[in-house]
Amino acid sequence: MKVHKLVLSSVLSITVLLVSYSSFAVTQPNETRQQTELFLNSELAWISDYIDENDQTGLRIKQASTPLIETIAVWGANHELIFPDTQSSTHLNDYIVTNNYPRLKALLQTATPTAWEAYDINVDALFFCQSEGISVCVLLKTAELSAAVGIQKDNLVTGLLAENKHLAAPGNDNYFYSLILLLLTILLGSTTYTFFQRKNKE
Known part of the structure; x- marks a missing residue:
């Protein structure tokens, strides 16, 4: 359970950082x-x-x-x-x-x-x-x-x-935003898993 919480915490932290970076990048004028x-x-x-x-x-x-x-x-x-x-x-x-x-x-x-x-x-x-x-x-x-x-x-x-250009993301934009989506999916899955584990214990 401790390992699961550590993974969940790590995924949440990385997701927040990536979303923050993408928000900052999109609004930067060239x-x-x-x-x-x-x-x-x-x-x-x-x-x-x-x-x-x-x-x-x-x-x-x-x-x-x-x-x-x-x-x-x-x-x-x-x-x-x-x-x-x-x-x-x-x-x-x-x-x-x-x-x-x-x-x-x-x-x-x-x-x-x-x-x-x-x-x-x-x-x-x-x-x-x-x-x-x-x-x-x-x-x-x-x-x-x-x-x-x-x-x-x-x-x-x-x-x-050009519109306000975003800063170049590693690789390309589709890969970058797909990675964010994947991490958000993992986060949602982990949260759901934790919720049902607690329900089963109760």
Whole structure:
């Protein structure tokens, strides 16, 4: 009985460790995405400053003078579009927002707190949405972003458009999760066996 308890305890410990590892692995963002978003956090900080001051003209001038950015869309606390102001005369780049508005809203809803999407088939531009702080989507020029963060375009696109990549598990994923399932099955079987042994003794 002592041996059985030792085996049961060992299986339980290993299972908890593996499940904890798999949970940690699945939620880790890949290095390319981490590096790029860290760069953008500082690079795009001025957007919220202009929004706080309600200075749409200043924001538009800053946007036009920033080679990295094609266009910007910002939503307010009530989920209404506050930039660009569709009531005023529309700037050329504003059409990117108005023509892609449902797409941007859908992408923003998936942001936890960030989300990426290719703008076109050649991925010459990328939508970046962030729901932390102010809700904002920015259309970024891929070549400019690649040069700014020092990552080759193909590698940058692969890293940014992938879901949050999990860390590589030994062997392959199917083997890894099958092992967890097997250990959980053993644990369940051992627990059931112990329960019926006690019942029989009673």
